[in-house]
Amino acid sequence: MFLWVIKRDLLLAMRRRSDVFTTLFFFVIVVSLFPLSVGPEMNMLRTMAPGVVWVAALLASMLSLGRMFSSDYLDGTLEQMLISPHSLSLLVLGKALAHWLVTGVPLVLMAPILGIQYDLPVEALFVLTISLLLGTPVLSLIGAIGAALTLGLRGGGVLVSLLVLPLYIPVLIFGSGAVEANMAELGYDAHLSLLGAFLLVSLVFAPWATAASLRVSME
Amino acid sequence: MAINWFKYSSPASFYSLSGKMVPIFMWLAVVLLIAGMYVGFFVAPTDFQQGEAYRIIFIHVPAAWMSMFLYLVMAFWAGIGLAFNTRLSSMLATAIAPTGAMFTFLALWTGALWGKPMWGTWWVWDARLTSELILLFLYIGFMSLQAAIDDPRRADKAGAILALVGVVNIPIIYFSVQWWNTLHQGASVSLNQAPAMATTMLTGMLIMVFASWMYSIAVILKRVRVIILERESHTAWVAELRKKEAAR
Amino acid sequence: MLQGSNLVCVRGDRRLFKDVSFSLEPGGLMLVLGPNGSGKTSMLRMLCGLSNPAFGEISWCGTAISSLGGEYYSVMTYMGHLSGTKDDLTVVENLRISSALAGLEINETEAREALQYMGLSGRETLPVKVLSQGQRRRVALARLLVCQTKLWILDEPLAALDVSAVKLMQGLLERHLGQGGMVIMTTHQEIEVTAASTTQLQLA
Numbered sequence: 213m214f215l216w217v218i219k220r221d222l223l224l225a226m227r228r229r230s231d232v233f234t235t236l237f238f239f240v241i242v243v244s245l246f247p248l249s250v251g252p253e254m255n256m257l258r259t260m261a262p263g264v265v266w267v268a269a270l271l272a273s274m275l276s277l278g279r280m281f282s283s284d285y286l287d288g289t290l291e292q293m294l295i296s297p298h299s300l301s302l303l304v305l306g307k308a309l310a311h312w313l314v315t316g317v318p319l320v321l322m323a324p325i326l327g328i329q330y331d332l333p334v335e336a337l338f339v340l341t342i343s344l345l346l347g348t349p350v351l352s353l354i355g356a357i358g359a360a361l362t363l364g365l366r367g368g369g370v371l372v373s374l375l376v377l378p379l380y381i382p383v384l385i386f387g388s389g390a391v392e393a394n395m396a397e398l399g400y401d402a403h404l405s406l407l408g409a410f411l412l413v414s415l416v417f418a419p420w421a422t423a424a425s426l427r428v429s430m431e
Numbered sequence: 432m433a434i435n436w437f438k439y440s441s442p443a444s445f446y447s448l449s450g451k452m453v454p455i456f457m458w459l460a461v462v463l464l465i466a467g468m469y470v471g472f473f474v475a476p477t478d479f480q481q482g483e484a485y486r487i488i489f490i491h492v493p494a495a496w497m498s499m500f501l502y503l504v505m506a507f508w509a510g511i512g513l514a515f516n517t518r519l520s521s522m523l524a525t526a527i528a529p530t531g532a533m534f535t536f537l538a539l540w541t542g543a544l545w546g547k548p549m550w551g552t553w554w555v556w557d558a559r560l561t562s563e564l565i566l567l568f569l570y571i572g573f574m575s576l577q578a579a580i581d582d583p584r585r586a587d588k589a590g591a592i593l594a595l596v597g598v599v600n601i602p603i604i605y606f607s608v609q610w611w612n613t614l615h616q617g618a619s620v621s622l623n624q625a626p627a628m629a630t631t632m633l634t635g636m637l638i639m640v641f642a643s644w645m646y647s648i649a650v651i652l653k654r655v656r657v658i659i660l661e662r663e664s665h666t667a668w669v670a671e672l673r674k675k676e677a678a679r
Numbered sequence: 680m681l682q683g684s685n686l687v688c689v690r691g692d693r694r695l696f697k698d699v700s701f702s703l704e705p706g707g708l709m710l711v712l713g714p715n716g717s718g719k720t721s722m723l724r725m726l727c728g729l730s731n732p733a734f735g736e737i738s739w740c741g742t743a744i745s746s747l748g749g750e751y752y753s754v755m756t757y758m759g760h761l762s763g764t765k766d767d768l769t770v771v772e773n774l775r776i777s778s779a780l781a782g783l784e785i786n787e788t789e790a791r792e793a794l795q796y797m798g799l800s801g802r803e804t805l806p807v808k809v810l811s812q813g814q815r816r817r818v819a820l821a822r823l824l825v826c827q828t829k830l831w832i833l834d835e836p837l838a839a840l841d842v843s844a845v846k847l848m849q850g851l852l853e854r855h856l857g858q859g860g861m862v863i864m865t866t867h868q869e870i871e872v873t874a875a876s877t878t879q880l881q882l883a
Contacts, residue, residue, distance in 0.1 A: 216776060216779045216784075217780075220768075220776050228767060287762065287763060288759055288760070288761025288762060288764075289764075289765065289780075291729065291759055292780055296752060296780050296781060357593075357596055361576060362576070362579070365579045367579065368579075371579055374571060374575050374576075375593060377568070378565050378572060378597075378604070379596065379600050381607065382600075385607045385608070389610075389611065417599070428585055428589050428592065429585065430729060431729065431731070582691060
């Protein structure tokens with residue numbers, strides 16, 4: 213069942229590829245704007261790179277949160293999910309995972325290329341990719357709570373950013389921190405382990421909180 | 432001891448009970464505030480390191496404590512409201528949020544005022560100030576979510592989930608900000624390096640903390656009363672109350 | 680089997696209905712009647728556990744549905760105003776996925792048979808967005824053919840259907856009721872369904 217949901221969401225994303233690309237290009241454009249606004253001085257760009265890429269990833273992943281439940285809400289599929297004999301938390305987990313596959317994975321793959329724009333050393337590029345790989349699923353999972361809470365509300369898109377961005381802060385700190393630590397020739401293992409811990413915690417709690425929020429929002 | 436506590440959990444009886452309590456707490460707040468201010472500004476000695484500027488802690492510290500404490504209280508009541516479906520507890524949570532946000536803002540504002548003479552800058556990315564800022568964002572998120580939802584019951588429950596998620600996250604956020612702060616050595620001045628405090632200073636601060644408590648209780652009760660009236664406007668007891676008010 | 684006692688529904692400040700009680704036995708059909716805004720849809724949403732009554736209890740085989748959870752959902756099928764079909768998926772995909780979601784995985788052949796019965800043969804691989812309203816409705820209703828649930832809760836199942844489709848539905852409902860199933864539905868259209876027992880639930 214879990215697989216059905218993922219398969220369905222991926223199928224839908226494939227039929228509407230433009231949505232996937234919009235998020236990806238948003239990410240690319242935001243990252244490319246920074247050198248234009250602060251100047252092309254390479255040393256500065258190199259120190260800024262992890263933060264810039266991470267903030268852009270945060271925003272890009274947040275932008276696509278609205279789509280996670282809203283189309284299912286509008287056409288009645290969400291109602292059917294709520295009265296499905298399967299566990300709603302599991303369905304939600306499937307949807308969050310699909311969201312990550314559609315928006316998070318492209319960001320992870322694109323990040324090293326953007327890192328090159330900022331003249332990051334090879335090892336830092338590697339750490340950046342790993343940190344995004346561990347961190348972006350957390351963004352999708354936490355974001356799902358916000359998306360579920362703001363379901364069907366006026367101005368839900370802006371509201372969701374108010375709700376989830378503060379909750380994203382730990383991921384941002386440790387994600388960009390890992391890359392910075394690597395560039396400062398310090399160990400980055402602790403950062404990555406903590407990101408992994410966040411991932412595990414949010415895997416356990418976020419689907420559950422999201423399911424509760426969906427029930428509240430649909431009542 | 433056969434007090435029927437459940438009697439007071441009904442909005443109608445809570446409304447009349449809280450009506451009697453508000454003035455008491457308000458007066459306590461005023462008296463304590465005057466006493467605390469007096470001790471803080473006239474009795475407490477000048478700090479040999481920080482001069483007179485340190486006196487802002489008489490407002491800053493109680494505000495910072497209250498801001499964190501009120502978030503916990505808010506989440507507690509919101510959680511109770513969610514778990515037991517008690518309307519009054521959810522209303523309390525809604526009423527606490529603006530006061531909590533106000534104290535958070537006050538803590539940030541006075542923190543900046545303190546920072547200028549101490550560090551020569553209005554804002555440093557100190558771990559505590561940053562956490563306080565994030566706390567303000569959490570309060571704002573809670574209030575905007577509740578404001579965006581028309582149906583009060585949905586607003587209660589949605590707010591409760593958000594507040595609880597926030598409570599789980601606060602330690603993680605606080606810890607991450609601490610870590611981030613030690614990693615970036617830029618702002619090495621920390622607020623918790625306050626020198627040993629004179630007894631009068633401590634007394635003044637404690638009085639101010641109690642004053643903030645009393646003030647919060649009074650204002651929150653007052654706000655709950657308004658929320659009760661709004662939500663229960665269609666019930667018989669509110670109609671009766673309206674008649675009584677009109678007759679007076 | 681299904682029982683509701685003293686149900687009260689409150690929407691915002693307004694009380695839609697109060698003290699509604701009923702009981703439904705196998706083979707029974709219950710029509711929920713009432714003017715627009717009388718709470719028919721709210722009633723059905725309560726019955727399928729999407730919302731909770733402000734007061735009163737709904738029970739299935741003597742146990743409250745709120746405590747049954749998934750167990751209740753596996754014997755109940757609900758169809759709301761919204762068809763629950765995805766515009767970008769084909770007709771077959773829609774039926775297979777919605778069935779899987781409802782706890783019953785069906786293969787391609789079963790899905791095609793059901794669609795053929797609903798008069799959709801030749802359109803199986805079209806995306807739903809090119810279909811008409813009535814055809815979409817048929818796609819949604821095809822799920823009733825494949826589902827093996829006992830209780831059907833249908834909100835305006837006949838809306839947008841033409842005469843032949845209404846006839847199909849009538850046959851489908853009678854077959855289900857004949858096999859000891861239960862149907863709760865709202866409708867504004869005339870439909871003659873013979874059932875072991877027919878109750879009418881009038882909401883003010």
